[in-house]
Amino acid sequence: MFPGASADREQASYVVVGAPLDVSTTFQPGARFGPERIRRFARTYDDYDARTGRHFSDLAVHDHGDVRAWDDAAEYLDYLEGVVTDVRWDDAVPLLLGGEHTVTVAGVRATDPDVFVCLDAHLDLREEYDGNELSHATVTRHALDVADEAVVLGARTGSEAEWTRASESDVTVVAPEDVADWSPEFDSDASVYLSVDIDGADPGFAPGTGTMEPFGMTPREMRDVVREVAATGSVAGFDVVEVNDRDDGQAAALGGKLLREFVFADAAVADPDG
Known part of the structure; x- marks a missing residue:
């Protein structure tokens, strides 16, 4: 269980769903261990958040556990989409824990956002990668099948075709050096899906990920983006993906902290007097 996620499902405002898919990683595998590691390395965090004056365990978070993955990515994403859709039908915000970034496709399909916001080292705008149309390298392309626009923060690499796309x-790319000056400017009635690919961080901060890319964002910059997007009160779904077991817990610790930052900020908007 994610620490502090002790609410009953029927009363939950947020539902953690582990999605340990790990079939298309192109460099360092191990994303299947991401959900467990994120939960594990969040155990040391204090329940109380001084900035918002709230306790995480009071914010009606439930942990659904992991949706066991199998090799057929298309079938798995369909099943995972159903799980996330149930969360939305229960008027809760899904909090997906990857797993490779491909699981975000299920989250986006289930929440049907107007805007897809992603912190990521990569553009993920490929039509296919190594002949695979359902790959961690095609996530933003698939998100644009649902969302009207995509904002990719921290991207610093991609193919020539991806940069052309x-x-x-309908795509905004914010370079790592410009992220600190970015603020969300969405229509007031626009719904948002927020995805955190942990490789958006510079690998010096989060080496435990599948495809490291230098010159990335700092954890503080990522935290500020998560807080600002959550503060719009428009986020229909959130995820942290691409954490693996190839470090001493740095990536998992950052992922768990960003999830908590999202919940604290979102809850403060939903219930200002809480």
Whole structure:
């Protein structure tokens, strides 16, 4: 169980769902261990948050546990989409724990957002990667099948074709050095899906990920983005993905902390007097 996620499902405002899919990783596998590691390395965090004056265990978070993954990514994503859809039907916000970034496709399909916001080292705008249309490298492309626009924060690499696609009007790319000056400017009635690919961080901060890319964001910059997007009160779904077991817990610790930051900030908007 994610620490502090002790609410009953029927009363939950947030539902943690582990999605340990690990079939398309192209460099360092191990994302299947991500959900367990994120939960494990969040155990040391204090329940109380001084910034919002709230206790995590009071914010009606439930842990659904892991949705066991299998090799057929398309079938798995369909099943996972159903699990996340049930969370939405219960008027709760899904909090997906990956697993490779491909699991985000299920989250986006289930929540049907207007805007897809992603912290990521990679554009993930490929139509396919090594012949695979359902790959961690195609996530933003699939998200745009649902969302009207995508904002990719921290991207610093991609193929020539991806950069060409990113130049179109429905994609905004914010370079790592510009993330600190970015603020969400969505329509007031726009719904948002927020995805955190842990490789958006510089690998010096989070080496436990599948495809490391230098010159990335700092944890504080990522925290500030998560807080600001959550503060819009428009987030229909959230995830942390691409954490693996190839470090001493740095990536998992950051992922768990960002999930908590999202919940604290979102809950403060939903119930200002809480």
